[in-house]
Amino acid sequence: MKKRMAVICMLMLSVTTILGGCGSKDDGSDGGKTKIRFATWDVAEDVDKQQDLVDKFNEEHDDIEVTLEAYGSEFDTKISAGMGSGDTPDVMYMWNYPAYYDGLEPLDDYISEEGEEYKSNFYDTLWDYNTMDGSIYGIPVGFTTHCLFYNKDIFAEAGVEEPTADWTWDDLQAAAKTISEKTDAKGFSFQMKPDPYDFEMHLWSNGTAYCSEDGTMDGNINSDASKEVFQMFQDMEEEGYAIATEGDGTDEFRAGNSAMYVYGSWSINTLNEDGLNYGVTTIPAFADAGQDSVSILSSSGLSMSKDSKNKDAAWEFIKYWTNEECNKVRIGTELPVLNSVVESEGIMDQVEYAPFYTMLEQSQGHTPASFIIEDWSEVSENLSLSFEQIFNPSSMQDVDEVLDNAAK
Structure with missing residues (x-):
């Protein structure tokens, strides 16, 4: 039996060699x-x-x-x-x-x-x-992740202490107001039409999200905590110490037109090449949320x-x-x-x-809505329109009404 198997193996080896072996496989x-x-x-x-x-x-x-x-x-x-x-x-x-x-x-x-x-x-x-x-x-x-960038020279000109890791949004707003009053720059800038994927981090920081774990938006994106976030950004813009930008805010920051903005690390090389005197710290927390700030990745x-x-x-x-x-x-x-x-x-x-x-x-333990909601691309487009309705200076629509509609 062993001899018979040996002969079979020899024949198989010969055939494989003739056909070119594994090199012939696709x-x-x-x-x-x-x-x-x-x-x-x-x-x-x-x-x-x-x-x-x-x-x-x-x-x-x-x-x-x-x-x-x-x-x-x-x-x-x-x-x-x-x-x-x-x-x-x-x-x-x-x-x-x-x-x-x-x-x-x-x-x-x-x-x-x-x-x-x-x-x-x-x-x-x-x-x-x-x-x-x-x-x-x-x-x-x-x-x-995202962090708070700030212009040290503008802060010095306004006589305002630089941001620290224990800042809240209340601290940021107070500093932004003073900077807008004492310099030619606005205190803060943010996107007029923020990417919904990115903006959810601010809701997380305030203890809420776009949706529940099962993808339900109603009661989440239009929760009181969520409305508080959107209202804060709209108020900063409406009161004149923040600007809503067409882009991501980097151009305004580089030009010295804005003293602070929240962004990812992508701009670091550019800011270094500019020789800009800037600092970076963590995103401010919400004073009443009882937790650290959170960032999207x-x-x-x-x-x-x-x-x-x-x-x-x-x-x-x-x-x-x-x-x-x-x-x-x-x-x-x-x-x-x-x-x-x-x-x-x-x-x-x-x-x-x-x-x-x-x-x-x-920021561990937070799941983006894009990983939960099956038709996220469509939802994201609708959210972008809602955000523009809230933050576009030519509209500034009612936050409660817009978010209630977005939840439907």
């Missing part, structure tokens, strides 16, 4: 080298930097070859088309998990195999933004297509792209997501970056 491999595709949404110089990291990975791996595909502004279109046709890249950047997670591979088992130390090196809050229905679909790559992850034929190779690349070395290389374009890198690079000693990590720690 699995993305070529001559023993597994090929995988990696899709990014970045453009220009960022893509060049990413290509350098891809090249380094390819040089270090004789068995895997990664091809970088830069989709830029067409990222969502191409990912959607790829998922529809079964031609999705093996690895891709990801943030909109509610829209795409059905086409992604759950990564919980891969993470478990790496051990607890691997997972615990990432900041806990980041896992919440890379999870859907209890499964992890992306490994954190970068993030930003803008988070990116690296995901794997569930249709990938080379998932082991894809995971090898995902581990590389999210490791300490690559995390360090990307400092300046995104905030590091690994505790070990934050410690080794002294990030918490850098006054412009540390508050973003404080906000990260304060």
Whole structure:
């Protein structure tokens, strides 16, 4: 029997050799080298930097070859088309998990195999933004929370003490009023048509949200606590010490037309290049809420297509792209997501970056409405219109009425 099996095995080996072995399979491999595709949404110089990291990975791996595909502004279109046709890249950047997670591979088992130390090196809050229905679909790559930026020179001119981490919105309003009275700048600026995804953080800070855990908006977005938030922003604008901007507020801040605004870490490099004398601190808390302020996260992850034929190779690349070395290389374009890198690079000693990590720690346990409401894209559009009705200086509609309508 053993001899018969040996003969069969020899015949199978001969046939395999004749047909070219595994190289003949349509699995993305070529001559023993597994090929995988990696899709990014970045453009220009960022893509060049990413290509350098891809090249380094390819040089270090004789068995895997990664091809970088830069989709830029067409990222969502191409990912959607790829998922529809079964031609999705093996690895891709990801943030909109509610829209795409059905086409992604759950990564919980891969993470478990790496051990607890691997997972615990990432900041806990980041896992919440890379999870859907209890499964992890992306490994954190970068993030930003939001913080309060302030112009030190304007504060000095107005004779107002600079903001601190224990400020409330009452403190901000008092400072903004004085600045508007004593300088040519407005005390505070915010978006006239804020992104609903971002603005929900202010409701969280006041103990409420757009919706309940089951997606019910009525009684939540139009709760008293929610109305208080919107009314506060409208009052600041109406009373003349805050301006509602068309953009994100960075241009007004850079020009010295606004002394304070709330934004992510994206503007830090620009403000540094300008030589602006600015400071950063945590978002003010609501005095009566009895809790720290909370921030939304803008988070990116690296995901794997569930249709990938080379998932082991894809995971090898995902581990590389999210490791300490690559995390360090990307400092300046995104905030590091690994505790070990934050410690080794002294990030918490850098006054412009540390508050973003404080906000990260304060913001755990909050789920954005976009992860809960199934038709979020439609709801988001309607909310944008509602916000504009409240904050557009040509309308300034009644907060109670607008939010009651938004809840329907």
